[in-house]
Amino acid sequence: MQRRAFLGSPLLAPALFARLGEAISNLDLISTHEHLFSEEERYASQPDFFVLADHYALNDLVSAGLPAGDLVPLRDRRLPAVQRWRLFEPWWRHARFTGYGQALRIAVRDIYGISDVNAGNIERLNAAIAAANRPGLYRDILKRRMKLRYGVLDDYWRGEPVRPDPEYFRLARKFDWFCTPANPAALKRMEEVTSVSITSLDGLVRALERRFQQSLDAGLTAVKSTIAYQRELLFADPSKHEASAAFDALARGGNTSRRQLEDYMFRQVLRLTEAHNLPFQIHTGIQAGNANVIANTRPLLVANLLRDYPRVRFDLFHAGWPWPNEVMAMAKMFPNAYADFCWTHILSPASARQALDEMIGAVPSNKILGFGGDYRHVELTCAHSVIARDNIARVLAARVEAKEMTEDEALALARAFLHDNPASLFEPAPRA
Ligand SMILES: [Zn+2]
The missing domain is CATH 3.20.20.140 (Metal-dependent hydrolases)
Incomplete structure (x- = not known):
């Protein structure tokens, strides 16, 4: 019973969890499976937020109800980011807490320092992604x-x-x-x-x-x-x-x-x-x-x-x-x-x-x-x-x-x- 309560609200023993979590976060990692671009491909591809969202978070937005016809403008780099965000946001609202949604939010938060993407910061986020897109x-x-x-x-x-x-x-x-x-x-x-x-x-x-x-x-x-x-x-x-x-x-x-x-x-x-x-x-x-x-x-x-x-x-x-x-x-x-x-x-x-x-x-x-x-x-x-x-x-x-x-x-x-x-x-x- 004790363990179940712990998993439900993870901090019955906060010191233990913090210690173990810290030690585990420092372990060397071998990833059994990736589809990562080569560095050259990555820098040439110039992703923005919507490109990141396209793998896999967008699947959950489609599942939430995003109309198939909106996928084309959503992926259209020539359109203003705010316009694309307006297509994205109504369905993102429902997909933020899935595993795909969590991964996207953590990426944007940890790498680009934006804790909650919105219409007011989407352009700044895309600029940050573009600025980081270089060797290193x-x-x-x-x-x-x-x-x-x-x-x-x-x-x-x-x-x-x-x-x-x-x-x-x-x-x-x-x-x-x-x-x-x-x-x-x-x-x-x-x-x-x-x-x-x-x-x-x-x-x-x-x-x-x-x-x-x-x-x-x-x-x-x-x-x-x-x-x-x-x-x-x-x-x-x-x-x-x-x-x-x-x-x-x-x-x-x-x-x-x-x-x-x-x-x-x-x-x-x-x-x-x-x-x-x-x-x-x-x-x-x-x-x-x-x-x-x-x-x-x-x-x-x-x-x-x-x-x-x-x-x-x-x-x-x-x-x-x-x-x-x-x-x-x-x-x-x-x-x-x-x-x-x-x-x-x-x-x-x-x-x-x-x-x-x-x-x-x-x-x-x-x-x-x-x-x-x-x-x-x-x-x-x-x-x-x-x-x-x-x-x-x-x-x-x-x-x-x-x-x-x-x-x-x-x-x-x-x-x-x-x-x-x-x-x-x-x-x-x-x-x-
Ligand atoms: Zn795979």
């Missing part, structure tokens, strides 16, 4: 404020694999598009980027292998999949003959089911992931955006893959929200399953706390990955890390107060979640 911003935010060792980067907007700046990043790449070709033109595109002729299923597999090698050459650290944005996460184990038949129909331009081809190719990606001893980062749980099939993303749908590929370490993203219990069950049962709280602290801060608290009591602590920012802009990733550290501190302080662990043990857990566990996942000792 990444070092200041990612290193000095956020204490980031590195983030695992999914630069999905980039066609070709490119080695990212090792000061900040490690490379994750997706191969989903080799699993879900929709038409002969998609095969043609794969031929262009790999220089491999694709006239059969074997050709498609060879092209995938070539793409995998190109990504390894650029420093591939993790394989990533967001295939749950396109289809259900249940993968059968079709024969090569069945997959070939589906390929041939596709290559002829037929409109038959491609499911067996997709399932077969997804397993080819897992085969390569295993061969190169890389972690496999898979999106589970709700998708970003405002109109997708949430039921496709249920974490338990991938449980058969955990059995079929026991040597592949599955990094189960987003704690499977809104089904963190499914990720918890898999991380408890399978040695090769990890529960990853990337994105989770802003999807629902309270759910993240609840899930972390439950997992501490159910899952070995080396299976829990505490943070991934999942943003394009450094201000927001930094703000997300503030929420994540606060969440972790609140959960652990309650356990210390309940005398389930010492303060030192709590701090060691926080260090494992935020640094040591991702380090051992992404920097494994060579396999015997």
Whole structure:
């Protein structure tokens, strides 16, 4: 009962919470998942407040009722900021307290010193964002404020694999598009980027292998999949003959089911992931955006893959929200399953706390990955890390107060979640 009261109003033991929170806020961080631009891309892109809001807060404004037709003027940089604010504000009012809204407010407050954006200060805020948008911003935010060792980067907007700046990043790449070709033109595109002729299923597999090698050459650290944005996460184990038949129909331009081809190719990606001893980062749980099939993303749908590929370490993203219990069950049962709280602290801060608290009591602590920012802009990733550290501190302080662990043990857990566990996942000792 005592702990519940503590979580409800976090300051039953303010000295303990302050001490632990301070210690946790100083821990080095490895982010399991980012979409951050390279520094050059960032400075060239010249974001303003509305660009920051576009990832992901605007999703909640749309959900609140912001008309689709208002998105165009809202994103139109030629219009005065105050005019765009008038479209934004009526819906922002309803989205300020969501995790996305909190992250945006913390970013604007901590980095730009504005505690409450409004029509009177929006121009000043945009001027401050523009003034800070120059070399030094990444070092200041990612290193000095956020204490980031590195983030695992999914630069999905980039066609070709490119080695990212090792000061900040490690490379994750997706191969989903080799699993879900929709038409002969998609095969043609794969031929262009790999220089491999694709006239059969074997050709498609060879092209995938070539793409995998190109990504390894650029420093591939993790394989990533967001295939749950396109289809259900249940993968059968079709024969090569069945997959070939589906390929041939596709290559002829037929409109038959491609499911067996997709399932077969997804397993080819897992085969390569295993061969190169890389972690496999898979999106589970709700998708970003405002109109997708949430039921496709249920974490338990991938449980058969955990059995079929026991040597592949599955990094189960987003704690499977809104089904963190499914990720918890898999991380408890399978040695090769990890529960990853990337994105989770802003999807629902309270759910993240609840899930972390439950997992501490159910899952070995080396299976829990505490943070991934999942943003394009450094201000927001930094703000997300503030929420994540606060969440972790609140959960652990309650356990210390309940005398389930010492303060030192709590701090060691926080260090494992935020640094040591991702380090051992992404920097494994060579396999015997
Ligand atoms: Zn992401």
